Amino acid sequence: MPLKAAAHIEAMSAFALANFGGYDRPTLAQNESAFPPSPNAIAAGQDAIARSHLYPDPDWTVLREAIAQAYDVERGRILCGAGSMDLISGTIAAFAGPGDEVLATAYAYNFAASATARANAVYVKVAERDFAVSVDSILAAVTPATRIVFVCNPGNPTSTRIRNAELLRLRAALRGDVLLVIDQAYGEFDDQDPQPVFALVARGDTVVLRSLSKAYGLAGARVGWGLFPPEVAADVRKLQNSNQVTTPSLAMAVAAIEDQAYMRETVARTAAIRDRFAQDLRATGYGVPESWTNFVLIRFADAAAAAAADAALRDAGIIVRGLGGYGLTDCLRATVGPQDMMDRALRILTDQRAG
Numbered sequence: 001m002p003l004k005a006a007a008h009i010e011a012m013s014a015f016a017l018a019n020f021g022g023y024d025r026p027t028l029a030q031n032e033s034a035f036p037p038s039p040n041a042i043a044a045g046q047d048a049i050a051r052s053h054l055y056p057d058p059d060w061t062v063l064r065e066a067i068a069q070a071y072d073v074e075r076g077r078i079l080c081g082a083g084s085m086d087l088i089s090g091t092i093a094a095f096a097g098p099g100d101e102v103l104a105t106a107y108a109y110n111f112a113a114s115a116t117a118r119a120n121a122v123y124v125k126v127a128e129r130d131f132a133v134s135v136d137s138i139l140a141a142v143t144p145a146t147r148i149v150f151v152c153n154p155g156n157p158t159s160t161r162i163r164n165a166e167l168l169r170l171r172a173a174l175r176g177d178v179l180l181v182i183d184q185a186y187g188e189f190d191d192q193d194p195q196p197v198f199a200l201v202a203r204g205d206t207v208v209l210r211s212l213s214k215a216y217g218l219a220g221a222r223v224g225w226g227l228f229p230p231e232v233a234a235d236v237r238k239l240q241n242s243n244q245v246t247t248p249s250l251a252m253a254v255a256a257i258e259d260q261a262y263m264r265e266t267v268a269r270t271a272a273i274r275d276r277f278a279q280d281l282r283a284t285g286y287g288v289p290e291s292w293t294n295f296v297l298i299r300f301a302d303a304a305a306a307a308a309a310d311a312a313l314r315d316a317g318i319i320v321r322g323l324g325g326y327g328l329t330d331c332l333r334a335t336v337g338p339q340d341m342m343d344r345a346l347r348i349l350t351d352q353r354a355g
């Protein structure tokens with residue numbers, strides 16, 4: 001008898017990463033930071049490597065304290081993970097099982113679909129409006145089987161955001177037994193006050209997730225965190241591998257969080273490159289929604305135009321992200337990279353319009 005995985009695991013598709021043929025060069029396909037992490041984080045990580053014979057603190061004590069200080073949140077509500085993916089996965093597995101519905105918006109971060117399949121639950125996609133989350137569409141799609149509503153704000157791959165007031169309206173209208181998960185991996189790029197959304201966690205039915213992979217430039221360190229109601233946190237922790245954030249990663253994360261000035265400068269420099277790139281693309285005739293992230297969504301006339309641009313960029317060694325997995329075959333997503341790379345990408349995209 002050949003070995004067989006559990007039926008729902010056999011049936012699920014693997015999470016699709018970008019197709020770029022190697023991790024040894026920069027790409028515009030992965031929403032990584034255009035800038036390296038804070039020099040303090042690099043030094044702290046190097047230092048911590050010498051302590052690698054010891055297991056890391058499974059309670060992330062120092063990191064939680066740093067996050068609590070920097071974000072003005074309660075230390076006891078914080079859980080950390082190996083990237084926010086770890087927390088997405090744990091939260092969905094803990095609160096949705098066979099037959100339960102996880103409701104997400106059409107262009108919500110696709111990893112939530114994988115996490116739902118792993119939990120053998122049902123992933124339900126709700127239409128967005130003008131590439132932005134629509135609270136009315138979400139509310140109309142809630143059924144008695146809905147256990148989790150998963151919303152990314154700002155969104156990936158859309159780059160758009162909705163107002164905090166809309167998230168508060170969503171929470172107020174959802175049943176109390178529906179867990180609202182608000183993924184704010186790009187939260188540092190949004191100029192809204194984060195406190196009203198963080199405050200939802202005190203209700204007991206809402207989780208807010210953050211990442212150090214974007215604004216802090218620590219994608220390779222794999223550190224995420226979230227605010228959880230204590231009862232929710234207790235169940236999610238049962239599913240987390242202990243010691244999953246390594247000693248060097250913890251040290252880097254603490255130093256990065258403590259260097260808020262460097263993070264803000266990274267965000268400002270990224271936004272400046274992004275906004276010029278987006279404006280130039282719009283001037284050339286492309287549709288580019290206003291971005292609150294470290295990437296832009298580029299809308300082409302049709303799927304053929306997007307594919308031709310993708311191929312022309314690849315020929316020049318610039319890899320962007322195709323969005324067929326989201327049904328957005330007429331769009332490409334370009335992460336903000338170093339200025340010279342963006343200039344080259346712009347020239348190629350301009351030529352595509354002309355040609």
Ligand SMILES: Cc1ncc(COP(=O)(O)O)c(C=O)c1O
Pocket residue numbers: 030031082083084085086109152155156183185186210211212213219222223224
């Ligand atoms: C919306 C969103 N959430 C979560 C993640 C995962 O981030 P992390 O690197 O913290 O696992 C990403 C990564 O691209 C993302 O775009």
